[in-house]
Amino acid sequence: MHANISINTLCFTPAALDTLAEKVARIGAQAISPDIAQVLPFGAAAAARLFRDTELKVAALTHRAFAFATPEDATAGRERLDRTIDVAADIGARSIVMTTGGRGVLAWADAADRFAEAIAPCAAKAVAADIALGVEPTSHLYADASIAHRLSDTVRIVRAAGISVVIDLFACWFDADIEAAIAEAAPLTALVQVSDYVYGDRGLPCRAVPGDGALPLDRLIPAIVGAGYRGYFDLEIIGQRLQAEGEEAGLRRAGDVLGALLGHARAN
Template identity: 40%
Template sequence: MHERISIGGICFPGESAREVTAHLRELAPHRTSLVSPMLFSEGLPALRELVQAGDWTLEYLMHPFLAPRQLSQKDAWGEARAQLDQVIQAAAALGAGSIYMVTGGRGGLTWEDAAAAFSEAIAPCVARAGDAGVRLMIEPASTVFADIHIAHSLRDTVQLAEMAGIGVCLDVFTCWTEAGLQQSIARAMPRCHLIQVADYVLGDRASPCRAVPGDGAIPLERILGWALDAGYAGAFDLELLGPRIDQEGRAAACRRTADWLGDFLSARGA
């Protein structure tokens, strides 16, 4: 498998650390990733055992910072900061370079007020993450997740990341239809530490409705090429979820995606 490809827990929702380990042994990636709910449910030793179970390194942890609460709930900020501090400590202990997040919902706030609230809420954690050598990031997420997140385009994600002094996770599935996408990718590059890859089949309405690259309509070669041309040198993470993935089999879908993505990266000399 190409060394820049990451496969991990996000592709196996609801599965235990032991089950994810079995998938990773079958797929043999060079990089993996995990979700913070697994940390809180199974504990750091289980995650450490997973990371040490094969010839892979931990790329990132995913963490739903304030979600499912709202950014207007200032009385919830302390608990959210404490949880993120635990995830930062775990990431540092496990050798993960980054954590990507959703923000929490905007509630009745304007986008601008919600963005300012997020920046204020996360500020102490940004400093602690920097001291620990861990990068914090946010991603664009579909508007169906407006209850737990405020950035639904790459443009807004980059603006929010600049306000908060953190990084960007570029989820191609979420932002591929945007106007000015090449320009937004170029703007994101100085703080982009992860790119997530999946395809979309036109007409699919279920959520999540992701597909293996090559099965759908997203011009992935063009978009990923823009990122490479803009200087992106990090990992390409698989985020495969939904009925098509489950029907094919999660590990099988990961294998087919990794083959497609590896061929693309090799052809580009990446």
């Protein structure tokens, strides 16, 4: 599998971290992106040993949502994110994937300003640890967990906060300004998440293996590479389509499709 491809453990049926790491290694990926909720019960030191033993790099650690809508939310959000930064450093994660948290009753612009202010101490801690904090765009159906839905809005948020972008193509491929947003986001990007969407799917999660759906990956992947991004492309395929095919078979096929796209993009 292409060296720049990682596999997100959210692709799999819930299991212990060692089982998930063994699956990722068996599929042939050289990097993994676990969830903080999978690492904590296993223990950071044990997880670090596990990744060394399986020869897996840690592309990213998924944190889920920050929180900032009230002063109390922000205090709790910083405490949780500080812990995740410590764990990320312990296991050698290169980045942390997160959403902003919901805005409550705040107008969007006020929420973006408050998020930047609330996360500032964590942003400084991450810089000191050489870990990129990355906010991903996500569906408006998760407005309770994020104010970042379009990629261009995500770029605006992270610039104000002094942090990074995670380009989740499933969440933003349909943006009217996606090509311009990719060019703007690329210098700030810590990770790119890749899956596909089949027209007619209505219930989340409904992600498909790259190449099976409507995402113009043959245009978007070269655009990201052409804009200068050289980091990991994380397979994050969640839902019944992958389960029906079989996790390992579907992820191998996804790796083949994405690897071919990356190879072509780098050659041109």
